[in-house]
Amino acid sequence: xxxxxxxxxxxxxxxxxxxxxxxxxxxxxxxxxxxxxxxxxxxxxxxxxxxxxxxxxxxxxxxxxxxxxxxxxxxxxxxxxxxxxxxxxxxxxxxxxxxxxxxxxxxxxxxxxxxxxxxxxxxxxxxxxxxxxxxxxxxxxxxxxxxxxxxxxxxxxxxxxxxxxxxxxxxxxxxxxxxxxxxxxxxxxxxxxxxxxxxxxxxxxxxxxxxxxxxxxxxxxxxxxxxxxxxxxxxxxxxxxxxxxxxxxxxxxxxxxxxxxxxxxxxxxxxxxxxxxxxxxxxxxxxxxxxxxxxxxxxxxxxxxxxxxxxxxxxxxxxxxxxxxxxxxxxxx
Ligand code: AHG
Ligand code: MN
Ligand code: MN
Numbered sequence: 065x066x067x068x069x070x071x072x073x074x075x076x077x078x079x080x081x082x083x084x085x086x087x088x089x090x091x092x093x094x095x096x097x098x099x100x101x102x103x104x105x106x107x108x109x110x111x112x113x114x115x116x117x118x119x120x121x122x123x124x125x126x127x128x129x130x131x132x133x134x135x136x137x138x139x140x141x142x143x144x145x146x147x148x149x150x151x152x153x154x155x156x157x158x159x160x161x162x163x164x165x166x167x168x169x170x171x172x173x174x175x176x177x178x179x180x181x182x183x184x185x186x187x188x189x190x191x192x193x194x195x196x197x198x199x200x201x202x203x204x205x206x207x208x209x210x211x212x213x214x215x216x217x218x219x220x221x222x223x224x225x226x227x228x229x230x231x232x233x234x235x236x237x238x239x240x241x242x243x244x245x246x247x248x249x250x251x252x253x254x255x256x257x258x259x260x261x262x263x264x265x266x267x268x269x270x271x272x273x274x275x276x277x278x279x280x281x282x283x284x285x286x287x288x289x290x291x292x293x294x295x296x297x298x299x300x301x302x303x304x305x306x307x308x309x310x311x312x313x314x315x316x317x318x319x320x321x322x323x324x325x326x327x328x329x330x331x332x333x334x335x336x337x338x339x340x341x342x343x344x345x346x347x348x349x350x351x352x353x354x355x356x357x358x359x360x361x362x363x364x365x366x367x368x369x370x371x372x373x374x375x376x377x378x379x380x381x382x383x384x385x386x387x388x389x390x391x392x393x394x395x396x397x
Pocket of ligand 3: 180185
């Protein structure tokens with residue numbers, strides 16, 4: 065029987081890859097792991113405990129109805145970041161504005177975290193996989209001062225780490241620090257994330273496509289051309305692909321990481337900028353996809369090259385296996 069490697073052991077072993085960070089990045093990742101274990105526990109209680117399931121009764125900055133678990137997860141992660149000592153500020157999909165932490169320790173923190181505390185929240189009440197997505201940057205403002213909007217609006221290329229937690233049939237944490245992608249599965253019996261998917265690579269191609277096809281007639285014509293290609297016998301596989309759309313980006317992305325596939329959320333006439341958020345969803349998943357050999361683009365430009373201009377910016381998002389994303393892009397005008 066081979067020895068189990070826990071997330072903490074793995075992080076410590078890899079710490080040497082970040083001589084400049086002197087353990088700070090390791091501590092942030094450990095804080096994220098602890099917060100996500102708490103959220104995972106709460107997710108597993110949904111349906112049993114009244115304060116977990118259902119709508120919060122508020123509309124968030126995205127114009128979407130907040131679920132109770134959106135708020136629980138948001139607060140849990142903010143608490144972990146505020147008290148960890150390495151983070152000077154955060155921005156979250158659930159909050160109107162970014163938060164600059166005010167304690168002296170936090171003001172000296174060198175990093176900011178941007179995150180989607182609960183992704184796929186419309187799936188909570190129906191017991192379908194949901195997740196958390198995070199992105200870590202070094203601050204650009206001076207240490208000892210309050211975090212600024214500029215700290216939050218950095219180009220995706222500047223990420224020093226990114227990851228996601230999938231609360232699926234098991235709970236997994238997958239992350240990259242720019243040296244490949246590794247996945248850890250939570251063993252609830254010992255309360256530890258254990259290395260289960262070392263050095264993850266996204267297959268170059270696959271036979272699954274994920275898109276909300278209810279939108280097909282309100283997208284640009286190239287999208288319909290690509291979906292028709294997926295459904296045709298004249299495609300690269302000589303047979304129709306399988307359509308798979310969970311409606312939780314993390315879960316759709318994770319499936320594509322393992323099996324190969326493409327995820328498409330284009331701009332539509334009703335969401336002219338696209339639906340997914342650049343800072344909390346697209347940038348972190350783009351970083352992971354590229355580290356695993358995949359691609360992430362708006363259809364025209366590489367996601368990681370976009371200079372953000374506002375916190376809750378949305379973009380069209382095509383992400384997944386390299387050859388499939390290239391094919392989709394080739395059919396756009
Ligand atoms: P969130 O729950 O964080 O608001 O994200 C929902 C996102 C994403 O997870 C999913 O792929 C997509 O929105 C689903 O949108 P549609 O219901 O429009 O297909
Ligand atoms: Mn989301
Ligand atoms: Mn969310």
